[in-house]
Amino acid sequence: MRSKRYLIGVDGGGSGCRVALAAPDGRIVAQATGGPANFTTDPDGAIANALHAIEEVAAAAGLDAEGLEACIAHLGLAGVMDQADERAVADAMPFRNMAVSDDRATMVAGALGDRDGVLLALGTGTIIAAQRRGQVRYLGGWGPVLADQASGGWLGRRALQIAMQTEDGLLPNTGFTATVMGHFEGDPIAVVKFAASAQPKEFAAFAPVVFDCAGAGDEQAKALIEEGVAYLEACLDAVQFDETCVLCLAGGVGPRYAPYLEKRYKARIVSALGTALDGALSLARKLRDSEGG
Amino acid sequence: MRSKRYLIGVDGGGSGCRVALAAPDGRIVAQATGGPANFTTDPDGAIANALHAIEEVAAAAGLDAEGLEACIAHLGLAGVMDQADERAVADAMPFRNMAVSDDRATMVAGALGDRDGVLLALGTGTIIAAQRRGQVRYLGGWGPVLADQASGGWLGRRALQIAMQTEDGLLPNTGFTATVMGHFEGDPIAVVKFAASAQPKEFAAFAPVVFDCAGAGDEQAKALIEEGVAYLEACLDAVQFDETCVLCLAGGVGPRYAPYLEKRYKARIVSALGTALDGALSLARKLRDSEGG
Structure with missing residues (x-):
């Protein structure tokens, strides 16, 4: 039975990759971490590092080559930009059945699950994703x-x-x-x-300096945060954010915008359900289920 | 008599350097061009290229080593940031009497001469200089x-x-x-x-696309130009530009801002008196005259 197959999720980014292997019932049985896996920056290294961590979880779960081949996997790697990239990653993997995406898709799946809503992931860079009835639209992040x-990079x-x-x-x-x-001795x-x-x-x-100064009442720091808020709210308007949507603020600076958002957005803020690695596993599970297993 | 000395002006930038040699009466008797002379990018190359062009004008003017040594020179090189840089350039030159500056100083001397006013040199980058009673204050250009x-780089x-x-x-x-x-096939x-x-x-x-679209009435292109104008006018306000000042718009895109400026600025627009090379020569002449020659 197909539903008996193990699931593998991969979350790959510029600072490292994380791999989880779940038993058919969804319980995570092994996890591993590996080197950087940004496909744009270093395609060969990304593939090699992901593969190495995948082999590690397979070994920890006692899977042989055939067992690994039968796993259903979803790999979300930063820097995967088009179908050619997806194919290049897929061709290097041992799985008969898998999907490859960029890391934004796994992040959305992890944070929002099946909920309609918007993910504002604001760390070094910006990821904005709006999910409605399973369809995801991305804005910005160029x-x-x-x-x-x-x-955070923009604020700084x-x-x-x-x-x-x-x-x-x-x-x-x-x-x-x-x-x-003061950080530059003037x-x-x-x-x-x-x-x-x-x-x-x-x-x-x-970025923390900006939020700290704004919190202490500095008008210039507050004006800068308002610039960021104006952009975020323009994005929320563009995707027609309404009372059926949830709003998830993630990343190092995302949650710090919460107090500055309009009331109607603030009222819809929810926590992320899980990580991008959770998202990769859930996308692998969907792939298995879509096969009628 | 010191006033009998020949003058040498050097204008060095990232794409090349220009050297002129003037007779004691101010008449230019020889000119030469040489390789790139940006001191930050390539200090050794900048010095070597400037020296080579200097030797060329000396040879063309029939000056021997002693004659060259007696010339009074001003070198304006892009990328000269502090006194240590100025000294490093001066130490490598054959002149007994010279001054070294960045290329902004020679540009101001060439464009404004002795006039009180502001130079807005807008090409790939931005140079803003306000001269009043011989003192020059620089803004922006960071x-x-x-x-x-x-x-132009910012507009694009x-x-x-x-x-x-x-x-x-x-x-x-x-x-x-x-x-x-359309330039990216959409x-x-x-x-x-x-x-x-x-x-x-x-x-x-x-940048020309922006000005052309704005000229054809496109609101978005006009709004972008207005952003640039707002910055330039803030700078003019900061230096207390008034009816005693002239305004010189230089560089590839500088003159294209003219129609968008406030009337009181537009009314004060003048042409540049000369180039940065002219400025270098005039600064060399001032150096000679200050010696009481």
Whole structure:
């Protein structure tokens, strides 16, 4: 019987990958972690690291090669951009039956489950996904150069931009700018040198400063958060968010936006049901069930 | 007599350097061009390329080593950030008497001469300089990551950001976005891939599209130009621009802002007196004159 098959979920991202193996009844029997698995950054490394962690869970569960082949798997890897990418990953895997997606799909499945609603995952970057009747629509998340508004990386970079405009006498000097400049000993040239090579993650280190200053009443920090909120609410409007939807704020900075959202959005906030790894397992289960097992 | 000394001006930038040698009476007797001379990007190359072009003008003017040593020179090189950089350049030069600056100083001297006023040099990046009674104050120009508002690179990047927000259904679809997306065959993924590695110069290639669409009445393109104008006018306000000041719009996109500026700024627009190379020569002449020659 097909429903007797084991399930494998893979959540792969730039800092590492996580693999879980569940028994036919859904109970997780083995987990493993592995190296980075971002398909855009390093396709071969992503595949090799995911495979290694998959073999580890198979061994821990006592599955032989045939047993592993029979598992039904869903792999969600960051950086999978199109069907060619999906196929390249699938071709390298031992499973007869599997699906491959980017990590946004597994994140949505994990956080929202089957609920209609919107996931605002705001960490270093921005992921916005609206799910309605099982269909998912993505907005933004076009990367730090073109988008990623409201993310930690965006907040940090905007904070430094504001600090530089204050240096130039274009904006009033509130405590916020002084706090930001304090991290560079007040030297604007040090800010310029930092920004020239800083990655989104390094900019995102300033996001907590923005929320802390805003929380303490700083008008400039509050205005910056409102900029992020305006973008997020424009996205919620665009997907026609209503009282049938839930709102899930995830990622390092997502939950910190909660107090700043309009009442009608705030009232619909729910916790994530699970992680992207849970989502990968649930998508593997759906794949099995869709086969009529 | 010191006033009999020859003058040398050097204008060094990322795409090449220009050197001019003027007779004591100010008449240019030799010119040469050389390789890139941006001190931040490549200090050794910048010095070698400038030196090579300097030796070329000396040879063309029939100056021997002693004659070259006696020249009074001003070198304005892009990427010279502090006194240590200035000293490193000076130490490598044959002149007994010289000054070194970044290329902004020579640009201001060339464009404004001795006039009180503001230079808005908007090309790939942004240079804003306000001169009053011989003192120059710089604003912005902190590079593409933190600033360079209103520049060609900034306009192009903002145009692509707006196009992506239109793709997401966050902004109305005017002809502007369609024109921009037409350069990518309408494929947003192609835009993302372009933006991931594009340099400011490549973004700046879209600046004419913005001005052309705005000129044809497109509201979205006009709003983007107004964003740039708001920044430029904030800078003009910050330096207390008044009816004693002239306004010089330079660089590839600078002059295109003219029709969008407030009347009181528009009324004060003048042409640049000369180039950065002219500025370098005039600064060399000032250095000679300050010696009481």
